[in-house]
Amino acid sequence: MNHSDDFAFPRNFKRRYSVAVRGEGVYLYDENGKRYLDACGGAAVVSIGHGVPEIIDAIAQQARQLSYVHSSQFASPVGAELAAVLAAKFPGAKQHVRVHYTSGGSEATETAIKISRAYWLARGETQRYKIISRWGSYHGTTLGALSASGNKVRRQAFAPLLPAAMEHISACFCYRCPLSLKFPACALACAEELEQTILKTGKESVAAFICEPVVGASSGAVPPEGYLRRIREICDAHGILMIADEVMTGAGRTGKYFAVEHWGVVPDMILLAKGLASGYAPLGAVLAGEKIWRAIEAGPGSLDHGFTYQGHPPSLAAGLAVQRYLEKHNLVERSRQRGEYLAKKLEGLRALPCVGDVRGKGMLQTVEFVADKASKSPFAKDFSFNFRLFENMQARGVMVYPMRGTVEDGGDHVLIAPPYVIEEAQIDFLAEQMAQALEEVGRDALAAGAGGN
Ligand SMILES: Cc1ncc(COP(=O)(O)O)c(C=O)c1O
The missing domain is CATH 3.40.640.10 (Type I PLP-dependent aspartate aminotransferase-like (Major domain))
Incomplete structure (x- = not known):
């Protein structure tokens, strides 16, 4: 199938967007069959997971009626x-x-x-x-x-x-x-x-x-x-x-x-x-x-x-x-419990030189990146640390939500907000992939003279 996007007005004309065709549980799939762990639920939207049949049935039944x-x-x-x-x-x-x-x-x-x-x-x-x-x-x-x-x-x-x-x-x-x-x-x-x-x-x-x-x-x-x-x-x-x-x-x-x-x-x-x-x-x-x-x-x-x-x-x-x-499915309580596990795993990233802070509650966690921990100075704005991390992680099959603006003229952070049904092993995978991605992006920042140590 040809997914030409010539007529769509994208958020960003400089990017080519992967084409998602299916979602199931905590995973999204693109047109090439590649699987992504949706660790941010889009923009902290997906709470119960993708593709739950009873929700789809309820919508269809209502639309019919x-x-x-x-x-x-x-x-x-x-x-x-x-x-x-x-x-x-x-x-x-x-x-x-x-x-x-x-x-x-x-x-x-x-x-x-x-x-x-x-x-x-x-x-x-x-x-x-x-x-x-x-x-x-x-x-x-x-x-x-x-x-x-x-x-x-x-x-x-x-x-x-x-x-x-x-x-x-x-x-x-x-x-x-x-x-x-x-x-x-x-x-x-x-x-x-x-x-x-x-x-x-x-x-x-x-x-x-x-x-x-x-x-x-x-x-x-x-x-x-x-x-x-x-x-x-x-x-x-x-x-x-x-x-x-x-x-x-x-x-x-x-x-x-x-x-x-x-x-x-x-x-x-x-x-x-x-x-x-x-x-x-x-x-x-x-x-x-x-x-x-x-x-x-x-x-x-x-x-x-x-x-x-x-x-x-x-x-x-x-x-x-x-x-x-x-x-x-008692999912609000699950969000609390799994959120504690998620926070603990993300806390482990603090050991990396580029991680300035990890904060959040439950299934809403944020990791902020800094070029220097002591001064909390951000990476150079035009290096786009957050977006590079997003791309690196997307290539690894993990979706995070990149953001900037914690500092007047820059500052990089990502939001981690998975569906509440995410399993501990999937959180482990997320944290491992993020640690590796951060090491790579941190090295690139240093090489590009964008900050870091
Ligand atoms: C706290 C908060 N309020 C309002 C909005 C706007 O919601 P929407 O994008 O559905 O219009 C957002 C979206 O990110 C949000 O996070």
């Missing part, structure tokens, strides 16, 4: 059922949570931003519209979600188009603390910055604060004990909504259904996508706590916002079947 209705005209049984399942998972004291569906993470962020604004309008505080987020974060690729994001690499080209109603505070990133402090002596100064920013910008103008409880692609940073609780306290003190973007961390990725559960924090809204339908269909969700939707219900009674494909029945069927599969 009812493939589409517009959310302004009909609800669907599958939408109601999945919403009840997700609402019951909302952390904290029991409350009546409602679920707004989207087709992915960026749409979920956009929706949460608009719900925040609608909430304050409904409450009569019409001057509240600003969203505060953090540098070194990612909330999506659409312009509103990108403005809330603090990933400078991804913002760069579009900066003139990003609305100014978004304020950013420092990242909570201990390995490269932007405030040059050390935990716990820092007394969570990065969280205190939220309060200072609220006061500086005018607390009566702030609608919400949004953060990834564990940062995903931008750095993989895990907050220290107390950080998220302090953030919650500050939001409460100023009556500001707290939105947890769990697009990457949610649905069990970090070893609990929601990452905020590691710290006992209850946000006002939680965003899900990626692992929610494990890549079987595009699906995202905004889980809104009771006070949010009740205010909107009692106020205008409607939200002037929506997507043609929100609540798409086959996607919802995929999400529902994935939730059942997670339950049936």
Whole structure:
């Protein structure tokens, strides 16, 4: 078969992409029959593994029965059922949570931003519209979600188009603390910055604060004990909504259904996508706590916002079947257990001269590379350490997710986020291949004068 890509608009015109034709369990196969261990689930999407027949059957059955209705005209049984399942998972004291569906993470962020604004309008505080987020974060690729994001690499080209109603505070990133402090002596100064920013910008103008409880692609940073609780306290003190973007961390990725559960924090809204339908269909969700939707219900009674494909029945069927599969096979707990094993194996890479840090929770792990461990200086930007590692590992049949941007003008890291069903022997293979790949890429960097020792 000729897979000519002459008409496809690729992410990168300088690359030739391998053509994937099949997925099964933790493996992907290309058109030449080559097998790849999917150690990153695409972009931390695939939670239960590829090609699970009961998910595919659920989608097919739903498509046969009812493939589409517009959310302004009909609800669907599958939408109601999945919403009840997700609402019951909302952390904290029991409350009546409602679920707004989207087709992915960026749409979920956009929706949460608009719900925040609608909430304050409904409450009569019409001057509240600003969203505060953090540098070194990612909330999506659409312009509103990108403005809330603090990933400078991804913002760069579009900066003139990003609305100014978004304020950013420092990242909570201990390995490269932007405030040059050390935990716990820092007394969570990065969280205190939220309060200072609220006061500086005018607390009566702030609608919400949004953060990834564990940062995903931008750095993989895990907050220290107390950080998220302090953030919650500050939001409460100023009556500001707290939105947890769990697009990457949610649905069990970090070893609990929601990452905020590691710290006992209850946000006002939680965003899900990626692992929610494990890549079987595009699906995202905004889980809104009771006070949010009740205010909107009692106020205008409607939200002037929506997507043609929100609540798409086959996607919802995929999400529902994935939730059942997670339950049936106890996969959130598996994510926790195997995640500990994964973290231990990746920790072994620290012995290599080019590995600066290994961090993460559960099945969301990040390895950061440095030219010099003591100074944490990055490799030369144009050497593209992360991408070379990705290519080296892809040649070995292992997929990792390469990223840059932990340092103002560079910095390389990769995300390791396999399906929760990965076996220990497969994790061993991943770690072995990564160690060998890192030795090779590290040698190449040295030879190219890109840094390293
Ligand atoms: C934390 C977070 N939020 C939002 C998004 C955007 O999701 P999507 O790519 O599905 O639009 C991502 C995607 O990587 C993410 O990691």
